Amino acid sequence: MDSTKRRAVTLALFAAPFVGLAPALxxxxxxxxxxxxxxxxxxxxxxxxxxxxxxxxxxxxxxxxxxxxxxxxxxxxxxxxxxxxxxxxxxxxxxxxxxxxxxxxxxxxxxxxxxxxxxxxxxxxLSLVMVVSKALPVKNAHEFIELARANPGKFNYGYWGVGGSPHLMATRLQAVAGIKMEGVAYRDPGQASTDLAAGRIHLFITSATHGVSMMQAGQANIIAVGTQRRMAKLPETPTFAESGVQGMPSPxxxxxxxxxxxxxxxxxxxxxxxxxxxxxxxxxxxxxxxxxxxxxxxxxxxxxxxxxxxxxxxxxxxxxxxxxx
Known part of the structure; x- marks a missing residue:
């Protein structure tokens, strides 16, 4: 074996143990x-x-x-x-x-x-809140549920995105509370907010940030929050659980x-x-x-x-x- 071939073999033998280390490195x-x-x-x-x-x-x-x-x-x-x-x-x-x-x-x-x-x-x-039209004579979720039970199918809720969290939570609310409402689909939450403020829909479940901004603008009332504890910004507003609405999921x-x-x-x-x-x-x-x-x-x-x-x-x-x- 000439010197060139001998050198190549030696280098190959030297490098072989380190080949498997490349992925690890x-x-x-x-x-x-x-x-x-x-x-x-x-x-x-x-x-x-x-x-x-x-x-x-x-x-x-x-x-x-x-x-x-x-x-x-x-x-x-x-x-x-x-x-x-x-x-x-x-x-x-x-x-x-x-x-x-x-x-x-x-x-x-x-x-x-x-x-x-x-x-x-x-x-x-993500914390969601239960927002209702100011036209409704209710102060909390319990009063809303009682009113809806007495008027099956006469109240409606807005949602954007079929199968999205607001839609599913409104459906869950109906099942848990034993009420029946009609759903109204929107392309975005802004449209639902406008109709809620105008009294064309009665309920909208939306993010806490969005709900609080509507409430502060005098467009709607928040009657329940989806947090485990009461929100610092809404200390007087009960949670879903405190309102008797158990098992509401959170996004x-x-x-x-x-x-x-x-x-x-x-x-x-x-x-x-x-x-x-x-x-x-x-x-x-x-x-x-x-x-x-x-x-x-x-x-x-x-x-x-x-x-x-x-x-x-x-x-x-x-x-x-x-x-x-």
């Missing part, structure tokens, strides 16, 4: 480029805004830019489909929310499965990666999300929007929460008998 270097969080909502929507706040802090935690990409439409399915098909490397994440887990129960054609995602962290629960949101993402990458992302969520800026955002923080010691307990909440929402969905296109 690359894994330890995660992230080495920008990370993208895909959301199924347009700019300015509450949880989209909170995601941008979180992304700023995540960038500091991970040492790489974290970019928010808006892919609204099709009840968040456009965003979910994109992330489900993305490389399983931790660089493409999804803004998870209750809608993505409800969609298979609502729509005939859903191209992803909830199991296509591995949850990493939960951002919080939640969080963040996940495509299933099959390496556990080491998921663990590093989970630590970064945990640190970002704990920052004063993010916690203040939750307080300002009457949202509630969610914290779990393990990813298993996080998954258990999602399973339990999905079943609670399913109990609101099944009576609708919806199979949307």
């Amino acid at each position: 690359a894994e330890r270097e995660f992230p080495s480029r920008p990370i993208k969080i895909v959301t199924g909502f347009g700019p300015g929507v509450g949880i989209e805004v909170s995601t941008r706040i979180l992304a700023d802090q995540l960038s500091k935690e991970l040492g790489q830019p974290v970019i928010v990409e808006n892919k609204p439409g099709a009840a968040t399915m456009i965003a979910a489909n994109q992330v489900a098909q993305a490389p399983k490397d931790g660089y493409t994440l999804l803004l998870l929310n209750v809608q993505q887990y409800n969609n298979p129960l609502l729509f005939r054609n859903v191209n992803y499965k909830p199991s296509d995602f591995v949850p990493i962290a939960l951002g919080g629960t 939640w949101w969080g963040y996940g990666a495509p299933a099959g993402t390496p556990p080491e990458v998921v663990a590093k992302l989970e630590r970064a999300f945990r640190a970002a969520i704990a920052t004063p800026r993010y916690q203040q955002m939750l307080a300002d929007t009457a949202s509630e923080p969610l914290s779990f010691d393990t990813l298993d307990s996080l998954n258990e929460f999602i399973v339990q909440e999905t079943e609670r929402w399913a109990s609101a969905i099944r009576p609708l008998n919806l199979k949307l296109e």
